[in-house]
Amino acid sequence: MSERSQFTALVLEQDEVSKVTSRIQILDNNVLPEGDVTVSVKYSALNYKDGLIIQGLGRLVRDYPHVPGIDFAGVIEQSESPEYKPGDKVVLTGWRVGEAHWGGHATRARVKSDWLVPLPEALTLKQSMSIATAGLTAMLAIMTLEEHGLTPDFEGEVLVTGAAGGVGSAAVSILSGLGYTVAAGTGRAETHKYLKNLGAAVIVDRAELQETPKGPLASQRWAACIDTVGGQMLANVLAALRCWGTVASVGNAGGIEFTANVLPFLLRGINLCGIDSNTCSKARRIIAWNRLANEMHFDKLDNMTNTAPLTDLPRLAGKILQGQIQGRTVIDVHG
């Protein structure tokens, strides 16, 4: 068998008692799923959702064996699409790749060409995976806040919760680069210096954000918020938003349920917007990727990025679910 007829992947399998295990395997190309483009994957990434999938949690994967990896960047090897030719550099995030379709924790992937975005010229393949779903989601959240009127001269700080995580780090870095005063909400004291270096003006302890206000409204503090934590923290943030402020609800690292009241909406005109990077339209993705290529500070991106090989994924999956990963982890699938 030649190298071109086989590929290496992290393969998840489920045993008779539904336990999911993972192992690096060499597979033949003929087991690749259907799709009109085949991509030689160079880099992938580690996200919270990858952690859930690798550990078999959240019922995200229904069919095994499965190859995880919700993001990848690589070079087109074969294409039946008029949009792409061999040698083109591409990026994929979302569309339930790595969940319902085999993903990027492999040296080769076959997918639908509609799911791909051409790599912006200003980015390397590796930089694009340092950004990946986390950075794209941060940018989609920022675009949503701006569409609801946020500008850097809006009074108050822009809060980012779960700030030291992947989405949070990207959000802190981009927002501060755009001239916003960023408050970074974190539960880890050891990340304070890192967050300041990314551009946070103020650090807010997670415990403070978890304190439920005494009444239906708290003192007005936040101009806007990118919330990666969810749960009751989201309700607390809504009560402390300034008039006409907006929360972009991105994640649930701290839980899915919250109890809130309507008064901040009625008396302060606030907005609560959902962000879904998975199903976001291709046109909006391309706008977001081009903004990322122009507005991301590459030195800060380097500072927030660690690189690991495929073989390290099972260990890292456990760490990200325990909230122990700082910033972004790029997976060098050939490493």
Ligand SMILES: NC(=O)c1ccc[n+]([C@@H]2O[C@H](COP(=O)([O-])OP(=O)(O)OC[C@H]3O[C@@H](n4cnc5c(N)ncnc54)[C@H](OP(=O)(O)O)[C@@H]3O)[C@@H](O)[C@H]2O)c1
């Ligand atoms: N909507 C979308 O399209 C989209 C896209 C990507 C990710 N997400 C979601 O966004 C969230 C963050 O993703 P990520 O990849 O950035 O994950 P991550 O790197 O693990 O970051 C999550 C951060 O949340 C904080 N956190 C963790 N457990 C917590 C808890 N129990 N209570 C309060 N805070 C906690 C930690 O930040 P500190 O250490 O700073 O406190 C952690 O670093 C996840 O829920 C993910 O599923 C959604």
